[in-house]
Amino acid sequence: MSELVKSIREKYLHTLDKIASAARIANRQPESIKLVVVTKSQPIEIVQAAIEAGANILGENYPEEGARKLQSLRGVSAVEWHMIGHVQSRKAQTVAENFNFLHSLDSLKLAQRLDRFCGAANRSLPVLLEFNLGGEDSKSGWLASDEIHWPALLDELAVVAALPNLQVRGLMVMPPLGSAAEFSRPYFQKTKRLQEYLVSQFPNVDLSELSMGTSTDYEVAVQEGATFVRVGTAIVGARQYKTEVG
Numbered sequence: 115m116s117e118l119v120k121s122i123r124e125k126y127l128h129t130l131d132k133i134a135s136a137a138r139i140a141n142r143q144p145e146s147i148k149l150v151v152v153t154k155s156q157p158i159e160i161v162q163a164a165i166e167a168g169a170n171i172l173g174e175n176y177p178e179e180g181a182r183k184l185q186s187l188r189g190v191s192a193v194e195w196h197m198i199g200h201v202q203s204r205k206a207q208t209v210a211e212n213f214n215f216l217h218s219l220d221s222l223k224l225a226q227r228l229d230r231f232c233g234a235a236n237r238s239l240p241v242l243l244e245f246n247l248g249g250e251d252s253k254s255g256w257l258a259s260d261e262i263h264w265p266a267l268l269d270e271l272a273v274v275a276a277l278p279n280l281q282v283r284g285l286m287v288m289p290p291l292g293s294a295a296e297f298s299r300p301y302f303q304k305t306k307r308l309q310e311y312l313v314s315q316f317p318n319v320d321l322s323e324l325s326m327g328t329s330t331d332y333e334v335a336v337q338e339g340a341t342f343v344r345v346g347t348a349i350v351g352a353r354q355y356k357t358e359v360g
């Protein structure tokens with residue numbers, strides 16, 4: 115095992131340990147939480163090392179960068195490739211044809227395009243509905259910061275849930291950036307409440323997954339019900355600067 119793989123493996127296992135401890139605090143099964151290792155803006159050698167270190171779900175933010183990586187590593191290992199960043203409409207085809215899972219479905223328009231491309235490629239794509247709970251203009255997702263407005267989301271979400279080639283599986287959030295993990299807790303709690311609300315409105319839709327928590331706050335996210343955490347820098351180190359737009 116190379117030094118790089120060893121060092122990533124150590125941090126990967128450490129993260130799994132912390133996830134398990136946070137799960138126990140919340141009386142949850144550690145196995146119910148899946149760790150997405152975020153390799154966006156990391157070179158292919160780091161991605162490969164993360165796979166060798168044991169990562170089985172990789173998260174990428176830019177469709178073309180992610181597609182290039184997964185195509186060059188195809189056959190290396192049976193890892194899952196998850197798209198976790200905002201997908202522009204014109205990149206829908208790349209996502210539909212390459213990725214195993216989309217965490218960041220943030221509009222009806224994108225959903226309809228993905229559904230069309232998935233149909234053409236004879237694929238079915240599991241997706242999470244992304245919500246903007248902080249109300250920041252810079253964030254993607256259905257605006258859900260004010261609970262009063264939740265009912266107004268239902269018509270559009272019903273259309274998304276009925277698309278034949280997308281499988282809705284749950285919710286995703288990216289809280290406003292705070293310096294302390296505790297800053298995220300109320301957003302995670304609100305996501306859980308939104309999940310409960312949506313389950314009550316759509317009893318036949320699978321909304322069981324909650325994708326929330328990054329390097330700084332994943333333990334809090336697990337305590338509050340995350341089933342996917344998305345951890346990058348704490349496992350694979352600081353990102354390289356992006357040299358191109360995906």
Ligand SMILES: *Cc1c(COP(=O)(O)O)cnc(C)c1O
Binds near residue numbers: 198199288330345348
């Ligand atoms: C970059 C990113 C992450 C990982 O962030 P880290 O701070 O590196 O753990 C998780 N989720 C999304 C949506 C991201 O863009």
